[in-house]
Amino acid sequence: MELEHKFCGPEANITVGDDMGIAGYASLFGAADRGGDRVxxxxxxxxxxxxxAVKMLWQHDPAQPIGVWDEVREDARGLxxxxxxxxxxxxxxxxAALIRAGAxxxxxxxxxxxxxxxxxxxxxxxxxxxxxxxxxxxxxxLPSARVAAKGEALDDSLRELAAVFDDARLEMAxx
Numbered sequence: 001m002e003l004e005h006k007f008c009g010p011e012a013n014i015t016v017g018d019d020m021g022i023a024g025y026a027s028l029f030g031a032a033d034r035g036g037d038r039v040x041x042x043x044x045x046x047x048x049x050x051x052x053a054v055k056m057l058w059q060h061d062p063a064q065p066i067g068v069w070d071e072v073r074e075d076a077r078g079l080x081x082x083x084x085x086x087x088x089x090x091x092x093x094x095x096a097a098l099i100r101a102g103a104x105x106x107x108x109x110x111x112x113x114x115x116x117x118x119x120x121x122x123x124x125x126x127x128x129x130x131x132x133x134x135x136x137x138x139x140x141x142l143p144s145a146r147v148a149a150k151g152e153a154l155d156d157s158l159r160e161l162a163a164v165f166d167d168a169r170l171e172m173a174x175x
Contacts, residue, residue, distance in 0.1 A: 003110055003111070003112060003132060004110070004111055004112065004113060005060060005108050005109065005110050005111075005135075015099075016085065016096050016099045016100060019084070020067070020084050020085040020086070020087055020092070020096055021082070021083070021084045021085075022067075022081075022082070022083060022084065022085060022099075023071075023080075023081065023082040023083075024080070024081065024107070025077060025078045025079060025080055025081070025107075026072075026078070026079045026080075026081045026107045026108075026109050026134045027039050027044075027078045027079035027109055028077060028078040029041045029043075029076075029077065029078045031078075032121050032123060033123070035123050036119065036121040036122045036123020036124070037119075037123040037124045037125075037126055038119055038121070038123065038124075038125055038126065039078070039079075039126045039129070040125055040126060040127050041074065041076070042074065042127075043126050043127055043128055043129045044074050044079055044129055044131050045074060046114075046128060047111075047128075047129060047130045047131045048072060048073065048074065048131065053068075053069070054069050054072045054081075054131055054132070054133060054134055055069075055132065055133040055134075056068055056069050056083055056085075056133070056134060056135070056136075057110070057133050057134075057135040057136075058091050058092075058095060058135065058136060059135055059136070059137055059138070060108065060110055060133070060135045060137070061135075062133075064091055065089075066085055066086065066089055066091050066092040066095055066136065067083050067084050067085040067086050067089070067092055068083050068084060068086070069081050069082070069083035069134060070082055070083050070084065071083070072131070072134070079109070079131075079134075081107075081134050095136050099136070104136055104137070104138055106136070106137040106138060106139060107134060107135065107136065107137065108134070108135045108137045109129075109131060109133070109134050109135075110131075110132045110133040110134075110135065111129040111130055111131050111132055112129065112130040112132070113126060113128075113129060114127075114128040114129060114130055115127040115128035116128075
């Protein structure tokens with residue numbers, strides 16, 4: 001099984017505070033991503049129960065950790081994360097500035113699929129996942145949950161542009 005990624009968009013409501021703290025949803029249950037996959041409630045439970053730390057990375061790059069997740073848990077809505085970007089880490093400082101400016105607005109999870117089935121939308125229903133990391137990313141695959149700085153809303157034209165890039169990325173990947 002290889003490492004996969006799933007992205008979360010506007011409904012994630014990730015914010016960054018003056019203290020470099022961030023919190024929001026990295027995955028929303030039942031929301032189909034652009035590949036048609038949906039995560040089922042409870043999919044992360046076994047992985048989270050191991051107590052293994054979930055890494056905070058920049059753009060899924062394992063050579064670029066930018067902070068720590070202090071809290072990672074499932075609730076009725078999805079996978080909630082709360083952590084902090086680390087001061088003194090150049091990329092983390094840049095990430096905070098980019099989030100505040102609205103230039104970066106996505107989250108993505110890195111995971112291995114342990115159990116899945118097919119769903120009516122042509123994708124998979126992900127039933128059990130081994131969660132490895134949650135990254136800040138430029139173009140999320142799940143349009144319904146993106147990062148936003150406190151007090152800011154995403155402009156519809158930015159959402160449309162992100163959707164165009166998402167479609168192009170999927171086309172290039174042969175989906």
